[in-house]
Amino acid sequence: MANEKKAVIVGAGLVGALWSVFLAKRGYTVDVYERRSDFRQAGYIGGRSINLALSERGWKAVEIAGIREKIEQVAIPMPGRMMHGLDSSLTYQPYGHEGQAIYSVSRGGLNIELVKIADEMENVRFHFNQACLGVDLENNTARFQDTRTGAEHAIESDLIFGTDGAFSPVRQSLQKLPRFNYSQQYIDYGYKELCIPANADGSHQMDTGALHIWPRGQFMLIALPNVDGSFTCTLFLAFDGEISFETLKKDEQVTAFFEKYFPDVIPLMPTFLEDFKQNPTSALHTVRCNPWHYRSKVLLIGDAAHAIVPFFGQGMNCGFEDCTILDSLMDKYEEHWPSIIEEFNANRPEDANAIADLALLNFIEMRDKVADPKFLLWKKVEKHLAEKFPNEFQSVYSMVSFSHVPYSQALAAVAQQEDLFHRMLQIKDLESNWTGPEVERVFREWLAG
Ligand SMILES: Cc1cc2nc3c(=O)[nH]c(=O)nc-3n(C[C@H](O)[C@H](O)[C@H](O)COP(=O)(O)OP(=O)(O)OC[C@H]3O[C@@H](n4cnc5c(N)ncnc54)[C@H](O)[C@@H]3O)c2cc1C
Known part of the structure; x- marks a missing residue:
């Protein structure tokens, strides 16, 4: 069909899956290629509970996609932050007005929900186990390798969206172009996920109506509630230096560290030592680049365009807002992609750079100022x-x-x-x-x- 509207999306993460729903609702036939195997069956990231704070910008996109009610059922409101002092004192501070909250949602649950919703639409097709190797920009062709067989193939499309995350291969193809600006900045801090399990009866061990923070000046621990009664905790700590991941190698060092800085956490977290040793220490970085597109054929959105550190809880929200903004530009320019992409790229990178800066600033606020x-x-x-x-x-x-x-x-x-x-x-x-x-x-x- 000559007028058939088609698009290829690389990456079925949070932003790619959501964006496929937006496009499908407008009648596009969408093919989504994802490197991982189908996480609806395979489970998400080894089954660990990882949660994210969803706030207003994200909710708006989720609402336009028509899945607000579904997500609301599994989202836990956190109207404020609860600071845990060294002396185990608690200080609560609301985030906004009465009735306002940010929401803890399961990353895996949300991603699975988005894929399910998209897959129910007859014009969206998911292709799992397909790792993008890059994009031939001149020929509008994305190259993939089947992760099970090693077989390679290429897909041609007039519209290719790179939603393949912070290490985006689609972006790497753009990086080879002259005058493509790119920077990647790691911070000196890493993070490790830990867990506060549910009580025996499935209830939570702490108040669920808050994002919990143990601010300790140069480092911090945070905890967000999960619907299964547990809390996912994240320790943000320097890689090197006097108090750092580098100096927490032996069991007694880790135990002494928790006894000194997080004494009230130890009874809540019986497996902290095992979790600490088993779970990886991950790095955090900011990606800035420009332009986010190649002509009107290839466009980066989400972390592929703007990966940020997590301290404002905005990475996903920002990526979801990319979808909302593109959707409104599709209305404004009646789906004329050269105009949509031109306006999007003229304004959006400045906002993405701003939230990248705000996220870096908020680290200081969370780990230090809130005390x-x-x-x-x-x-x-x-x-x-x-x-x-x-x-x-x-x-x-x-x-x-x-x-x-x-x-x-x-x-x-x-x-x-x-x-x-x-x-x-x-x-x-x-x-x-x-x-x-x-x-x-x-x-x-x-x-x-
Ligand atoms: C510790 C931490 C806490 C965070 N907390 C929050 C928070 O509270 N609130 C918030 O809004 N954000 C938060 N974020 C940020 C959020 O996780 C990201 O911004 C969000 O996941 C970006 O979505 P995305 O779809 O752009 O990228 P991703 O979620 O990374 O998805 C990219 C997808 O592309 C796929 N892919 C990668 N390479 C290829 C390839 N070669 N071929 C095909 N597919 C490929 C991946 O498998 C993945 O499915 C946090 C991030 C971290 C690290």
Whole structure:
């Protein structure tokens, strides 16, 4: 059929699977090629519970795809963060207004759900065990190798989307082009996943209404709830240095580290030592590149275009927002791909770079600042201002997690709001006057510039 709308998607991860639903809903015939075997049968990443924070930008995309209700059933609301002090004290701090929350969702569960929904659509076909080897850009051809037989084949398509993640082979083909900008920056920290299991009766051992953080200055542990009663914990720690993965090699070193810095976790995590030794230590990096496309034929989205560190919980949300934005551009330009891709590439990389920067900044906030009483006081003032002046003030956290304000706008607000914070700190007895008239006066003065 001459007018048949067709697309190839490389990578059936979170973004690729979701994007196939968007395209199929518009009548495209979509072929999705995935390196892994079918995880609906094979299970997801060795069966480990890995969870992600889903927030407003992600929900919007999930809603457009028509699967909000399904995901809501397995998403656990986390309206705030719970800080665990060294002395086992607990400090709770809401993320936003009453009723606002970020949500803990199982990465595997969400990916499987997205693939199921897409596969139920008659115009989407999944091809598992197909590892992309690269794209012949001049001939619009993606090359694949069957991971079971080793056989290679090529697929031609006028529209190829690279949703093949942070180490994208599709991007690697673009990297060979002249004037393609690319940077990859690792941070000095790695992460290791650990687990707080469910109680014997299947209930959770801690409050599920929060993202739990053990901020320890130069490192931190976090925990997000799973629907099976467990919590997935992630330890973020330097690779090298005095307190680092490098110095936690022997059992007694690991045990001493947990006893010193996370004493309240030990009774909750009976297998921490085994988990620590068994689970890999993984690296974290940021990928920035531009352009994200080759003519109007090949386009990168999701981590393939913009991998970021996880400290704002936005990598997937950002990738899902790519889908929402492309969808609205498809309306605007009546599916004229040269115009869609031109506008997308003109604006979106700046926002992706902004959330990459915000994510790096948020690491310092999570591991260090959240334990600072001044910072917690500022959070109270922020909340008060947002409630009293909803049209004039929105915190950076809220812009990122509870709105669709472009990320670049949120990044620009960081320095402005830091200035407001320092002005507020000059107020005498702010601790007892954080809703008082002086706060409003300083706010108005700041607003006026
Ligand atoms: C520790 C950690 C915590 C995180 N927490 C959050 C969070 O709380 N909130 C959030 O929004 N984000 C979070 N993220 C980020 C999030 O996981 C990613 O942004 C998201 O998975 C990106 O989706 P994607 O589909 O672009 O890439 P991926 O999920 O990586 O999917 C890429 C797919 O492409 C496939 N593929 C790769 N190579 C090939 C090939 N050669 N051929 C064919 N297929 C291939 C892969 O198998 C995979 O299925 C976190 C990330 C990490 C590491």
